[in-house]
Amino acid sequence: MSKQTNKSIAERAIKAHYSYKQTQSEDTAREYRRHIRRFHKYLNENTDVTLWDCHSGHAEDYYQWMFDDEYAPSSIRVAHAALGDFYKQIDKFAGRRGFPEVSVEQDPTEYATPERINGMHTESKKDAEGGDKPLTKEEVRKLVDNVPAPTTRNELIVRLLYQTGMRRSELVRVKLDKIDRDSREITVYGKKTDESRKVWYQASLDTLLNLWINGDRKAKLTADESPYLFCTSRSERMDEQVVTDVVTTAAENAGIQETIYQNRQGQNINRIGAHTLRKTFGVHFINDGGDISFLMDILGHKNIETTKENYLKYSTKDLENSVRRHGPSL
Incomplete structure (x- = not known):
């Protein structure tokens, strides 16, 4: 066949x-x-x-x-x-x-x-107290300031994760032709959902993104053939583990990494990884007044209950006061 x-x-x-x-x-x-x-x-x-x-x-x-x-x-x-x-x-x-x-x-x-599978019965970061706690804005700044070399690429990785809420699997699959630098819009393929959606980044990322695309990226051996934003000298697309390594190393360099628990193999499970920046984006979005139904679409969730369960518990936004202030009274 x-x-x-x-x-x-x-x-x-x-x-x-x-x-x-x-x-x-x-x-x-x-x-x-x-x-x-x-x-x-x-x-x-x-x-x-x-x-x-x-x-x-x-x-x-x-x-x-x-x-x-x-x-x-x-x-x-x-x-x-x-x-x-x-x-x-x-x-x-x-x-x-x-x-x-x-x-x-x-x-x-x-x-x-x-x-x-080893680890299926171990405590998850979500279940561990504070395990999936988002970063503060000051901690995000420390991450950005302490990324390992190459700094242009790795700072872009951290800031893109934070500004868009993308998963690491989505970040490494971003293609150059799916980035609209005029509208600062990226069409993302969700490997986890097998669907595409749009995310947006801020003007503060323009210079760094241009430096990478028009400068450092061109020095990679695979740059001419690769359709991906993050190619490497050895492959057309960066491995997802590299993204995690960039974030965890930056957290360690910044002195803000924490061990949540040890798995069955005796490995330390860290609080801060690539997914932490996605969590941080979502919580900061809500705290700044963003609508949770919009957040569901931005993050690519299928069910708003997933968004509520994972992002409202760390929100400082007072939902009751918001309803009393903005809800209809007739």
């Missing part, structure tokens, strides 16, 4: 499964489709197997990849449930209800489990 044929059959199966799940829950159908597509993409990019001949080892490697990429344990469990349901329905409806006639060698979720 050619790669293109396999892709076509896979999309047909995913579409049929989505239609089936829609009859039960639209939200679940969308969530499961996103996870199945991400697994399909993972197999294409990291293995030589397909959805039809992968096995439990591939599934567990995928769960480990999600965990290493900072997906929450709850998201990994949903991915496991989504894939399990996908293979269950293929076995049940193969050749019917829009499902292709395919033969699956083994349901890869049958013997795979996310719970075997």
Whole structure:
């Protein structure tokens, strides 16, 4: 089976499964489709197997990849449930209800489990007291002032994360042709949501962005061929871990890094990482009077409850007083 044929059959199966799940829950159908597509993409990019001949080892490697990429344990469990349901329905409806006639060698979720991944049962930063606490404006300034070399690139990384609320996975995938420097608008592809959205940065970033694009970036060996904002001398796109390393090193240099807890491997889990700047953007946005429904769209959340749960608890904005002041009284 050619790669293109396999892709076509896979999309047909995913579409049929989505239609089936829609009859039960639209939200679940969308969530499961996103996870199945991400697994399909993972197999294409990291293995030589397909959805039809992968096995439990591939599934567990995928769960480990999600965990290493900072997906929450709850998201990994949903991915496991989504894939399990996908293979269950293929076995049940193969050749019917829009499902292709395919033969699956083994349901890869049958013997795979996310719970075997080291760290799935450790305390998360979100659960640890103060673990996902945002930075103060003064702490952000200290981060910017203490980035490691190369300083132009790394300062741009920190300030872009803070000004836009992008995830690190989104930042490294920003393409030059998706940056409108006149309107200071960036079209972002969300690897986590498999959708695109727009974010904006402030005029204070113009000089630094121009210095990188028109200067330092051009010195990279891959610059002419790479479509990405952050290319390196060895690859067309920066690795996500580099973003984390830049932020954590800047925090250590600034003397503001904190250890939240130790995982099962005895590794220190730091309070300040790349995601901390996303959290900080959101809380500062709300505290400055930003609308939480707008924040949901900017951050690429699917559900406003996610935004409320993660960003209101650290907000100093008095919601009750805001309602009493601005709410209708008739």
